[in-house]
Amino acid sequence: MSDIPPKRVPIPELPDEICFEIFKRCDAKTILKVKATSHYWKNTLNSYEFVYEVSEAWKSKGCSIVAHYGFTNKRNSSKDWVMSIDAVFGEPYKRTVPMVVADDGWYRLLGVENGILCFRYCSAGDKSYLLAWNSADKSTKLIPDPPGHYCNKCSFLYTFGYFPGSVHYGIVHLFKRKPRQKFWQVTMYSSAERDWVLTLTCPEYVQNLDPNYVSVDGVIYWIRWRDEKNPGTPLYIVSFLMVTYTFGQIFLPDEAKANYHCLLTHAGKLCVGATDYDHETYTSTIWKISILEEKPTWTKLFTTSGYGHPYLPALFIDDDLIQVMERYFELEDAPHMKYSIFHMTRFNAPEKTKYHLTWTEYDNFDSFYEAFR
Structure with a gap:
């Protein structure tokens, strides 16, 4: 190896193609700072070509889950919050x-x-x-x-x-x-x-x-x-x-029919979760619709099962299935006592592994709301 340090090339001398590749790998805050340096970079990084390519690149990265939760007491009044959840570690935090x-x-x-x-x-x-x-x-x-x-x-x-x-x-x-x-x-x-x-x-x-x-x-x-x-x-x-x-219609085949269904997306394709429930456990099969024509092709991706409600809001992050569940309880004899259990699970289909990202319990209305203020 040579002990002569490499020649430093000033950023302005790099071709725009190289700069685009660098910025596509940066986070949003870095791009915003670069846009603030000059009118040239502001116009360049606001161009349709760059915005479209960077948005497509970010779709494949690990991301946060954004969910809206809240208690509704009256018809036109509610205590709501938007929560972001880290898809890897499951750490929640409230968005303003x-x-x-x-x-x-x-x-x-x-x-x-x-x-x-x-x-x-x-x-x-x-x-x-x-x-x-x-x-x-x-x-x-x-x-x-x-x-x-x-x-x-x-x-x-x-x-x-x-x-x-x-x-x-x-x-x-x-x-x-x-x-x-x-x-x-x-x-x-x-x-x-x-x-x-x-x-x-x-x-x-x-x-x-x-x-x-x-x-x-x-x-x-x-x-x-x-x-x-x-x-x-x-x-x-x-x-x-x-x-x-x-408008159009896509009919479910007999093998994909179940008691409950939900829609998901994976790798730019439409997916359907078909779930059967026996009052304690559920079994969900995920199907991918490969060709959206008059007779689309249905491909079974995997099957997952567990305890809980048959309809679990779910989405894909990378190749893992994320299931989010909030159970809300209110005691009939004490209507002011309310509590909720928030639970999120990540399932890896190829490895057939499932692990809990977070399990948080709030014992009453005020603590549930104050925890995310």
């Missing part, structure tokens, strides 16, 4: 939300994608707002909420997702104008248009949708609730293509 909400106000986390958190909230009174928040640079975008589109007594859904190959996002809103209206309607806010685009009537099969959804490459997916009155009704998934503004 970017809006001010009064005691009689409320907020809901609609979705998280590409590091952007989308909220719907009401500071006070009845008027609600939508807010897109970049927690890295603390920037916010206030979006008009279309309350005039629907009746407050009717069912409605919101979703949040990005357009494919783009830095722009959309907020999809499904609603009914009147309680007895047969068909849902849909409208969507586009960050590119900066407005709500055309309102259309949904197909007849867009009914009884679970409010939980997933977004994959510009497509929103919901699973249809099981129709107890018509048990012979086939189970299917409803899709909405944000670019073409069209």
Whole structure:
């Protein structure tokens, strides 16, 4: 080895291609500091090419889980908090939300994608707002909420997702104008248009949708609730293509049918968790939909089992399955005594190993709320 130190090359002499590769491996705070050094780097690192490539690179990194929890005592009042959980060690910490909400106000986390958190909230009174928040640079975008589109007594859904190959996002809103209206309607806010685009009537099969959804490459997916009155009704998934503004159906095959179902995403593909429950234990099989066509291919990934409620909110981090569970209890003889058990488990399918990330118990309402203040 030579004892002559290598020649130091000033950063400005490096080609932009090399700088891009370096910055794509940096965290958000480092990129923000570099953008503040000059107009050149601000414009360069704000370019569509860089933002898109760095967002794709960050998707494969270990990340935090963002969850919204809270107790609701009144119709228009709640004590809520947004919590981030380390996906490796399970350490939780409360996030400070970017809006001010009064005691009689409320907020809901609609979705998280590409590091952007989308909220719907009401500071006070009845008027609600939508807010897109970049927690890295603390920037916010206030979006008009279309309350005039629907009746407050009717069912409605919101979703949040990005357009494919783009830095722009959309907020999809499904609603009914009147309680007895047969068909849902849909409208969507586009960050590119900066407005709500055309309102259309949904197909007849867009009914009884679970409010939980997933977004994959510009497509929103919901699973249809099981129709107890018509048990012979086939189970299917409803899709909405944000670019073409069209709906579609994906029917569940017989081998993927179970008592409970939930949607997940893994490696850019739609997945379905099919769970059977016997009042004490559950067994879940994870299926991946490889080809989204008229007859998609269903591939069984793995099966996991355990004790607890049959429907566990779950998601993939890298190749591991994360299951998050919150059990809330209230004593009938002492309604002021409330407690909750928060539990998160990480399951590695290839190694068939499962370990608990965190188990936290709060014995009453105040301590549960104060613990994350």
